[in-house]
Amino acid sequence: MSDRGRGGPTDGDAGQGAGSGSEATDYDRDVVVVGGGPAGCSAGVFTARDGLDTVVFDRGRSSIQRCAYLENYLGFPGGVDIETLYGLMHDHAEAAGCDVVADVVESVERADEGGPGGFVVHLGEGDPVTARRVVAATRYDGEYMRGLDDDDAMFETHDHGDETHEQFDTAYADDDGTTPVEGLYVASPSAEANRQAVMAAGRGARVAVTLVEAVRRERGYPEALANHYDWRRREAELSGEWADRDRWREYVDGRIPDDADLDDDRRVELRERAIDRRFDQYLDDDEVDRRTRAGHERLLEHVDDDAIVAAAREIEAERGTTPAESAGGGE
Structure with missing residues (x-):
């Protein structure tokens, strides 16, 4: 696959602790996502772009x-x-920083009792992988989660003809994907995600944002600074008083509660990171143009070559140009 236009994680700091670096220092991965469909890839894009080591x-x-x-x-x-x-x-997930691995998750179990928490993920072919957090994103199969909680809580039975079947309870997780099992999030199976593919993608994003914000709160971020936004704006919008970093310092300081459990150095560190994130959202016109072109080129990698050639010929006919002239080679 070409590297043209390949993106990468944002300058988010969910993966940065209070001077301790990524959570993956204690685990193989920060986040394991089970399932490579719309819900799983969407979740992976959001966690990886915020700096969490995601597979x-x-x-x-x-x-x-x-x-x-x-x-x-x-x-x-x-x-x-x-x-x-x-x-x-899959291309988008990889561009965001995920590793996409072709393997089946056979089971997920809690890591050693008394340890730092987390999970051990057992695979069909590869070696077990440890992770601080797991996002379930498989529409039909929740069997690999059996044993993480009481079966009566996680699974439900239903009759089909003369037979009784057991399946993962789509109402087990809360609306934001959190579950009674710390570190386990469920994007799918869920009543919402199971209905349409585009809804599954939205569900994956919502669950991932919940996870990212939880990581920030665990790292000591006050609620007002834990909120997650991942968007890009034109630099021209950064004007007036809001182009002044001191104005942002005043704004962020006003959002940190006086009773927040932060010493002065940590308060300043979190404030400056929050301001950095906001300034990093803005792109100048040249960078917007570069990313736009790179994005278009990346899309073309997934379009049939014959369709691209046919479309190019139609454009040339409309413009009244030859292929050489379109490429800048005409006299």
Whole structure:
């Protein structure tokens, strides 16, 4: 795969502790995402972009692959075939900083009692992986979570004809994906994510944002500074008093409660990080143009070559140019 336009994590600091670096110093990974469909890839994009060492395990049988074609996934007015969408999702997750690994998660168990917490993730082919947090993102299969909590709490039974079946309870997790098991988040199976692919992607993002904010709170961030925003704005919008770093210091200081359990050095450190994040959101026009072009080129990697050639010929015909002239080679 080409590196053209390849992005990377933002300057987020969920993966940065109070001088201790990433959580992955105690674990193989900060976050393990189980499932490489819309919910899992979306969750991975958000956690990796905020600096958390994230791996997505994809067994290669996402429920979305049962579809022949999608016509209601936002951003594709002509619809999109599943192979193309699957490739785009995995490419996006990798560009954000995730490792996408083709392997099945057989089971997840708690790490040693009395230790720092976390999980041991057992794979079908690879060696076990330890992680501080796990995001479940598989539509149908929750069996690998069995044993993390009481079975009666995690699973429900239902009758199908003359047979009784047991399945993961889609109401087990809260709306934000949190569960009674510390560090375990569920994007799917869920009643919300299971309905449509685009809803699954939104659910994955929501759960990941919850996770990122939880990491920040654990690192001592006051609630007002733990909020997660990942967007980019034009530098021209950064004007007036808000272009002044001292104005931002005044604003952030006003949002940190006086009774926050922070010494002066830590308070200043968190304030300056929060301001850095805000200034990093702004891009000048040249950088916006560069990223736009790189994004278009990246999309073309997933479009059939014959379709690109046919579209180029149509454009040339409309412009009344030859291929050489379009490339700047005309006389």
